[in-house]
Amino acid sequence: EAGVAQSPRYKIIEKRQSVAFWCNPISGHATLYWYQQILGQGPKLLIQFQNNGVVDDSQLPKDRFSAERLKGVDSTLKIQPAKLEDSAVYLCASSLYLADNEQFFGPGTRLTVL
Amino acid sequence: QQQVKQSPQSLIVQKGGISIINCAYENTAFDYFPWYQQFPGKGPALLIAIRPDVSEKKEGRFTISFNKSAKQFSLHIMDSQPGDSATYFCAARRDYQLIWGAGTKLIIKP
Numbered sequence: 001e002a003g004v005a006q007s008p009r010y011k012i013i014e015k016r017q018s019v020a021f022w023c024n025p026i027s028g029h030a031t032l033y034w035y036q037q038i039l040g041q042g043p044k045l046l047i048q049f050q051n052n053g054v055v056d057d058s059q060l061p062k063d064r065f066s067a068e069r070l071k072g073v074d075s076t077l078k079i080q081p082a083k084l085e086d087s088a089v090y091l092c093a094s095s096l097y098l099a100d101n102e103q104f105f106g107p108g109t110r111l112t113v114l
Numbered sequence: 115q116q117q118v119k120q121s122p123q124s125l126i127v128q129k130g131g132i133s134i135i136n137c138a139y140e141n142t143a144f145d146y147f148p149w150y151q152q153f154p155g156k157g158p159a160l161l162i163a164i165r166p167d168v169s170e171k172k173e174g175r176f177t178i179s180f181n182k183s184a185k186q187f188s189l190h191i192m193d194s195q196p197g198d199s200a201t202y203f204c205a206a207r208r209d210y211q212l213i214w215g216a217g218t219k220l221i222i223k224p
Contacts, residue, residue: 004157031210042120042203042214043158056211091157098210101146105157 002026004106006092012112018080021109025073025094031055033103034067034077035091043091049075050098082113118206120215128223133191135218137204140185144206144213149178149189152201152217161202162189194222 005024013019025032030051035043046065048055051072060067064083069075079086089110093103119138127133137147148163164171164178164187171178177190191198199222204215 040216042118042205042216043212044214045211048211093157101148101163102160103212105159107155107157 004092004094004104006090006106006109008109009107010110010112012114013082014114015084016081018078019082019111020079021077021090021092021111023075023077023092023106025075025092026104028096029094029104030072030097031095031100032069032075033091033093033095034075035093037089037091037108039088046077055098079111082111084113087111087113118204118213118215120204120218122218123216124219124221126221126223127194129194129196131194131222133189133194133198133220133222135189135202135204135220136186137188137206137215138184138186139206139213141206141208142185143208146207147178147180147187148205148207148212149176150203150205152203158203191220194220196222196224198222 007022032049034046037043046060047057047067049069052069067077089108091108093105095103121136149161150158151161152158162173162176164180166182175192180187201217201219203217205212
């Protein structure tokens with residue numbers, strides 16, 4: 001079975017620019033997660049979708065970050081405008097359903113903000 | 115209360131030795147405790163997990179020991195191999211969300 005796909009793998013932008021990340025979860029997985037992983041830290045959940053509805057976005061900086069999961073499949077995460085502290089790896093994960101124990105992760109997008 | 119504290123930050127073990135990574139938590143509402151393994155350039159992958167009603171779980175060379183009263187759990191890697199060199203994360207789940215430790219970078223020396 002194909003894994004979680006993410007693109008791009010790397011992105012370098014200047015502060016105040018905008019950037020978007022794309023995620024395609026494992027087919028049939030209803031739950032999708034976006035995490036931010038800063039170097040030397042564990043992943044931090046930004047937003048969690050169940051199909052195309054938001055389950056939790058309490059840690060998403062909504063003044064600059066937005067995410068959507070149209071049609072309950074692919075998802076995009078956008079940052080506008082980017083700040084230096086947004087430099088991190090953005091990981092997308094999916095699970096079969098909300099209470100499923102295992103999350104499957106994509107390879108991540110490494111963002112560098114200069 | 116939502117934190118998971120992981121130690122050590124880094125660990126070097128000789129090939130064939132035992133690697134031990136520890137985690138501690140405060141929130142008794144956590145209901146599931148997984149360990150994830152992450153290689154450079156890859157996303158984390160589930161390694162082994164335990165529920166709080168079990169004191170130990172073993173899968174091959176990997177064992178989780180869970181101490182509910184002390185609110186601590188640990189990962190033991192027996193007969194550590196160079197291929198085990200990776201970053202290991204403990205996590206705890208509440209309300210279908212994972213709270214992650216900071217990670218342990220494990221290096222196995224040949």
